[in-house]
Amino acid sequence: MKPIVRYRRRGGSRGFTLLELLVAVAILAVVAVLAWRGLDAITRGRDAISRSMSDERVFAELFDQMRIDARLAVSDDETGGSAITVDSSGLQIVRTYPGVEGQAPRLEVVRYQVADGLVIRYASPPIGSFSQLRRAMRNGEDGTWSSVPLMNGVKAIQVSMYVSPTGWTTQMDDVRSAITTNDNNLTIPQLAAMPLPRAVTGLQVSISAQTLKRPINRAFLVGE
Incomplete structure (x- = not known):
């Protein structure tokens, strides 16, 4: 008779295998x-939104300042020429100076120029005579002018002027022609008592920036 072999089950829990x-x-x-990619996407989205909001705020400040300067632009007869000048270097506006109550009104020349991707607004000191105004309009900025950087990363600023009856133009010859026509119309007796009309009644500004897929355009009324 064969002996009976009894097997006992080992106690305790079984461990994990290598697999x-x-x-x-x-x-x-x-x-x-997956978690890292999700977190990275959230971080990138937050940074993109922050940059977008910052860019919009900077654009709003720049365009708002341009709108104010265009609204305060003087008439052409006060400058002996066009109060608005556009060339390859930027935009120039002759405007009234926000002086102190009780003082005689004065003028100010402001310029928007792009240097190394930075938009800078230059402003002349208060001008009280026609000779000072002509010098400020012709000459460059000196140590008496204030300069305020407004926006960085700008490729170019393009400005168009609305000149009747030509329409939108970038040529100062069209502006000078309109001023000559307005001057000649003053010799007509029926129009002699009327003030000299503005040659430039509107501005359209287009700004190209590194962060923009396409330029942003804004239009402003002049002297309104």
Whole structure:
């Protein structure tokens, strides 16, 4: 008779096999990668929104200042020429100076220029005589002018002027021709008592920036 062999089941819990550990590590790695990508996308989106809001705020400040300067532009007969000048260097506006109550009104020449991608607004000191005004309009900025940087990363500023009856133009010859026509019309008796009309009644500004896919355009009334 063969002896009866009895097997006893070992007590305690069974451990993980190497294959199970590898599968668990692989799953954790996939979850970590997905979580990192999601967090990275959220961070990038937040940064993009912050940059966009910052750019919009800078654009709003720049255009608002241009709108104010255009609204305060003087008439052409006060400057002996065009109060608005556009050339390859930028935009120039002759405007009234926000003086102190009780003082005689004075004028101010402001210029918007782009240098190394930075838009700078230059402003002359208060001008009280016609000779000072002509010098400020012809000459460059000196140490008496104030300068305020308004926006960085700008490729170019293009300005168009609305001149009747030509329409939108970038040529100062059209402006001078309109001024000559307006001067000649003053010799007509029926129009002699009327003030000299503005040659430039509107401005359209187009700004190209590195952060923009296409330029941003704004239009302003002159002297309104």
